[in-house]
Amino acid sequence: MSANARLLRWALRARWRMAELVGLSVAITASYAGQGLLLAVVVDDVIAGAGLGGSLPALAGLVAVQAVRAGAQWRREVASAGAATAVKEAVRADLYAQLLRLGPADVRRRRTGAVQSTLVDGVEALDAYVGRFIPQAIASVVGAAAIAGFLLALDPVVGGVVLACALVVPLVPQLSQKVLAGRMDPWMAAYHALYAENLDAIQGMATLKVFGAAERRGRELTERAKDFCRVSIRLCAVTVLYVGVVGLAVGFGTAFAAGLGAVRHAEGALPALSLLMILLLARECFRPLRDLQNAFHAGYPALSAATGIFEILDAEPPVREPASPRTPSGQSLALDFTGVTFTYPGRDEPAVRDLTLRIGAGEHVAVVGRSGAGKTTLIGLLLRWFDPQEGAVHLGGVPVTEWPLDALRRQVAVVSQDTYLFHRSVRDNLTLARPDAGDEEVRRALDAANAAAFVAALPDGLDTVVGERGMKLSGGERQRLSIARALLTDAPVLILDEATSSVDSANERSIARALHRAARGRTTLTIAHRLSTVRGADRIVVLDRGGIVESGGHDELLARSGAFARLVAAGTTPEEAPA
Numbered sequence: 001m002s003a004n005a006r007l008l009r010w011a012l013r014a015r016w017r018m019a020e021l022v023g024l025s026v027a028i029t030a031s032y033a034g035q036g037l038l039l040a041v042v043v044d045d046v047i048a049g050a051g052l053g054g055s056l057p058a059l060a061g062l063v064a065v066q067a068v069r070a071g072a073q074w075r076r077e078v079a080s081a082g083a084a085t086a087v088k089e090a091v092r093a094d095l096y097a098q099l100l101r102l103g104p105a106d107v108r109r110r111r112t113g114a115v116q117s118t119l120v121d122g123v124e125a126l127d128a129y130v131g132r133f134i135p136q137a138i139a140s141v142v143g144a145a146a147i148a149g150f151l152l153a154l155d156p157v158v159g160g161v162v163l164a165c166a167l168v169v170p171l172v173p174q175l176s177q178k179v180l181a182g183r184m185d186p187w188m189a190a191y192h193a194l195y196a197e198n199l200d201a202i203q204g205m206a207t208l209k210v211f212g213a214a215e216r217r218g219r220e221l222t223e224r225a226k227d228f229c230r231v232s233i234r235l236c237a238v239t240v241l242y243v244g245v246v247g248l249a250v251g252f253g254t255a256f257a258a259g260l261g262a263v264r265h266a267e268g269a270l271p272a273l274s275l276l277m278i279l280l281l282a283r284e285c286f287r288p289l290r291d292l293q294n295a296f297h298a299g300y301p302a303l304s305a306a307t308g309i310f311e312i313l314d315a316e317p318p319v320r321e322p323a324s325p326r327t328p329s330g331q332s333l334a335l336d337f338t339g340v341t342f343t344y345p346g347r348d349e350p351a352v353r354d355l356t357l358r359i360g361a362g363e364h365v366a367v368v369g370r371s372g373a374g375k376t377t378l379i380g381l382l383l384r385w386f387d388p389q390e391g392a393v394h395l396g397g398v399p400v401t402e403w404p405l406d407a408l409r410r411q412v413a414v415v416s417q418d419t420y421l422f423h424r425s426v427r428d429n430l431t432l433a434r435p436d437a438g439d440e441e442v443r444r445a446l447d448a449a450n451a452a453a454f455v456a457a458l459p460d461g462l463d464t465v466v467g468e469r470g471m472k473l474s475g476g477e478r479q480r481l482s483i484a485r486a487l488l489t490d491a492p493v494l495i496l497d498e499a500t501s502s503v504d505s506a507n508e509r510s511i512a513r514a515l516h517r518a519a520r521g522r523t524t525l526t527i528a529h530r531l532s533t534v535r536g537a538d539r540i541v542v543l544d545r546g547g548i549v550e551s552g553g554h555d556e557l558l559a560r561s562g563a564f565a566r567l568v569a570a571g572t573t574p575e576e577a578p579a
């Protein structure tokens with residue numbers, strides 16, 4: 001389906017508002033035609049010597065037409081904003097729902113700035129297309145056809161000329177759309193790139209400053225901006241050409257109709273009133289087409305912006321809801337990876353290969369291994385951010401592909417190394433997964449995560465807003481809040497992905513104790529670099545290049561002098577080595 005057709009379908013979501021808008025646009029066009037006709041009558045009366053007195057009804061009609069048009073124009077602005085807002089809201093809701101379906105694995109593939117500019121500016125670009133172009137296109141075709149038909153009835157020769165010229169104008173958007181497409185897409189791509197690069201630079205400003213790269217990056221951004229300017233000027237050149245062609249058709253059509261009408265009048269083939277009507281109406285016949293040209297220009301960026309929107313909406317989610325969902329009957333949830341192999345898109349080597357691992361219900365297993373061994377990928381497979389190419393993951397004896405996605409993810413509390421806190425209060429961040437949790441429960445979770453004291457010292461306690469991504473807190477404080485958030489959920493499965501990486505060793509010990517308590521009775525998977533954090537686990541599994549190379553108890557593995565012992569020996573700080 002073409003972009004125009006899809007945009008039209010979106011517009012139909014606000015069909016009543018669009019119908020009102022089309023009606024108002026037609027009324028405005030009709031008011032101009034009515035004005036032309038009434039003026040012709042008044043001028044004809046004056047020329048015929050009837051004086052203004054004889055034209056009073058026509059003059060009154062002229063005043064009424066002005067009043068009706070003013071009212072319709074005011075109402076059209078309101079209706080246009082209403083229709084465009086309704087459509088934009090619906091498209092944004094679709095985009096947001098689709099981004100949720102695509103999940104973090106897909107969204108990370110895209111540049112945040114590009115997604116953001118699609119969600120904000122891309123959707124905003126629909127405004128002029130929906131609110132102006134679509135209703136104007138309908139009103140222009142109806143208005144121009146009606147006036148041309150009237151002129152044809154007055155005089156077939158003049159009417160034929162006006163009709164021929166009028167037909168050129170709607171054809172021009174079709175042709176120019178083809179020409180513009182080649183320039184608009186690079187313009188949109190350059191715009192997204194500029195947006196994403198600027199966002200990247202702002203987010204990474206501290207890093208750029210620290211490494212003395214801020215000025216260099218600034219120069220690169222200036223170059224990007226210049227590229228964008230060049231693409232914009234190329235686009236503008238085509239646009240101006242288009243405006244010129246339309247202007248030529250309109251000017252030529254009006255002048256030719258007037259000239260031909262005068263000749264026909266001189267020949268006695270056309271009465272004076274008809275000539276006056278032709279003179280005034282030929283212009284009015286082109287007015288809606290000129291309005292269409294302006295509306296097309298204002299709305300055209302939507303076609304390109306829609307490409308970015310369609311690209312997200314049409315993307316195939318990496319995982320789908322099961323056709324016949326199933327959940328286990330019991331409460332205890334064992335976690336099984338069976339012969340699992342997973343390769344990230346675009347990668348040759350599997351991140352996880354032929355991995356079989358069972359974590360019994362309530363068991364605590366720690367996975368260790370070098371960086372890039374595939375530890376974090378196990379979490380993505382459990383949460384179904386992506387599915388393995390081979391093998392299966394079961395939770396509670398049911399393949400995760402058969403769990404309803406929401407229910408599956410509700411079973412799992414994750415404390416991860418890249419904790420995300422929202423620009424909201426401490427309380428809102430904590431109760432994200434348990435909106436019904438009372439203050440007492442929140443305080444218990446904070447206590448258990450060793451976070452109660454620092455939260456109490458914040459300016460507004462639990463109501464303190466933590467800043468974007470929790471930037472008003474230290475790394476350790478953010479992590480302790482994320483632990484408290486996980487503790488607050490009653491999820492039977494706990495994932496601790498480097499849960500204590502940002503806390504100092506004094507806090508680490510008390511948090512490790514809290515986590516140990518939290519893990520009790522829950523099926524727990526700890527992903528650890530700091531080997532000191534795995535001592536509380538029932539079992540340790542060593543991963544290398546996506547496969548398990550060793551598994552056993554802490555002391556047993558040390559005594560074996562294998563992969564785990566080598567990792568321990570490579571430990572960088574004394575406290576990381578086991579006592």
Ligand SMILES: Nc1ncnc2c1ncn2[C@@H]1O[C@H](COP(=O)(O)OP(=O)(O)OP(=O)(O)O)[C@@H](O)[C@H]1O
Binds near residue numbers: 108345373378
């Ligand atoms: N989104 C991704 N796209 C492509 N490859 C990825 C992606 N995420 C991870 N990888 C690759 O998959 C492999 C396993 O990554 P994973 O994050 O699971 O390792 P890890 O053991 O958790 O590492 P670390 O301890 O450093 O976090 C690595 O080679 C990594 O480069």
